[in-house]
Amino acid sequence: MKISAQEEYGLRCLVQLASLNEGESVTLPQMAEREGISTANAGKLMWLLNKAGFVQSTRGTKGGYLLARPANEIRLSEIIKVLDEDVIDNHCGSYTGVLDICVHKGDCGIRPVLVGLHEIVENALSQITLAQLVGGERKVDAMFHSIQGIHRTLEANRV
Amino acid sequence: MKISAQEEYGLRCLVQLASLNEGESVTLPQMAEREGISTANAGKLMWLLNKAGFVQSTRGTKGGYLLARPANEIRLSEIIKVLDEDVIDNHCGSYTGVLDICVHKGDCGIRPVLVGLHEIVENALSQITLAQLVGGERKVDAMFHSIQGIHRTLEANRV
DNA sequence: GGAAATCGTTACTTTTTTGTCAAGATTGCA
DNA sequence: TGCAATCTTGACAAAAAAGTAACGATTTCC
Numbered sequence A, B: 001m002k003i004s005a006q007e008e009y010g011l012r013c014l015v016q017l018a019s020l021n022e023g024e025s026v027t028l029p030q031m032a033e034r035e036g037i038s039t040a041n042a043g044k045l046m047w048l049l050n051k052a053g054f055v056q057s058t059r060g061t062k063g064g065y066l067l068a069r070p071a072n073e074i075r076l077s078e079i080i081k082v083l084d085e086d087v088i089d090n091h092c093g094s095y096t097g098v099l100d101i102c103v104h105k106g107d108c109g110i111r112p113v114l115v116g117l118h119e120i121v122e123n124a125l126s127q128i129t130l131a132q133l134v135g136g137e138r139k140v141d142a143m144f145h146s147i148q149g150i151h152r153t154l155e156a157n158r159v
Numbered sequence C: 001g002g003a004a005a006t007c008g009t010t011a012c013t014t015t016t017t018t019g020t021c022a023a024g025a026t027t028g029c030a
Numbered sequence D: 001t002g003c004a005a006t007c008t009t010g011a012c013a014a015a016a017a018a019g020t021a022a023c024g025a026t027t028t029c030c
Helices: A005-018 A028-035 A039-051 A076-083 A111-126 A137-156 B005-018 B028-035 B039-051 B076-083 B111-126 B137-156
Strands: A055-058 A064-067 B055-058 B064-067
Touching (some): A005 A028, A005 A039, A005 A064, A028 A039, A028 A064, A039 A055, A039 A076, A111 B111, B005 B028, B005 B039, B005 B064, B028 B039, B039 B055
Antiparallel strands (some): B055 B064
């Protein structure tokens, strides 16, 4: 499985915006430099995120980008769905809907795996907000403890 | 996030082999037909899986492929690591090791997310074996219950 | 009003991933 | 032995993703 470049850098740019103080904004060249990508590339990402309503832009001198919604109301799952098709998708067709592209109409051997992965990833990402990725170890630790909880549950439910 | 074609079809082919009765084997054309891919493509996948020691092949008339190890000892996480780099990887560098490609050497804002996702996916996939994907609703249900367990744990540990 | 800074949009290029082909090697069987 | 079935391997072609470039539109400030 791969996290696409678009997902990764899009998310990173949003974290930058979430870290701004009241009234500040960031320009494309600044953003690009901080993430190690080209300005053109950052521009394309921000265009997507702007269309989707995550960021607000102003043109001209003193222009730039800032978040259009409060950072603690933006869930990572939403972001990923805008930057890519879904939190996880596969080659053969959406396994959350009807599987009609694939040859395995009724008896797809790996479908339970796809559905299961989709569910746990969607769950995890929908519980993390941009605000939680800003400033610090405390929040990161909390997230990690949640993940350790998952670990224990899987052990207990071992099939 | 995407599951690559190679991961998806490679896994499907192995499920076919896991479904065989004692003494049976499957040829490339059969395998390709059942998965809706070309023989050439199936050939390349099986070549990879053969090199990695998952399958055994015999050439000539009556030849074909079969599993080289018991289906209940082959974990999905192992398979995915052979068909792709890792259960999850990102553009910027392995987040299980040192992050040296990325501009964010010490303070990568999304690193906790990458590490967390890697952990829960690795965990889930390492607890599912090929044998569990063969023959039926009972095993699939059991797996699903495990996933529901994860769901509840996440709720309980909400950050 | 004009110049400079900035975003917006589309088209294009490069790279990576997928998929195909063809020639070779091995085996079984008549 | 020789033919047919089968896997093996490397080179090639097509498609998708990632990245770049160019030009247009808007805003600020002098």
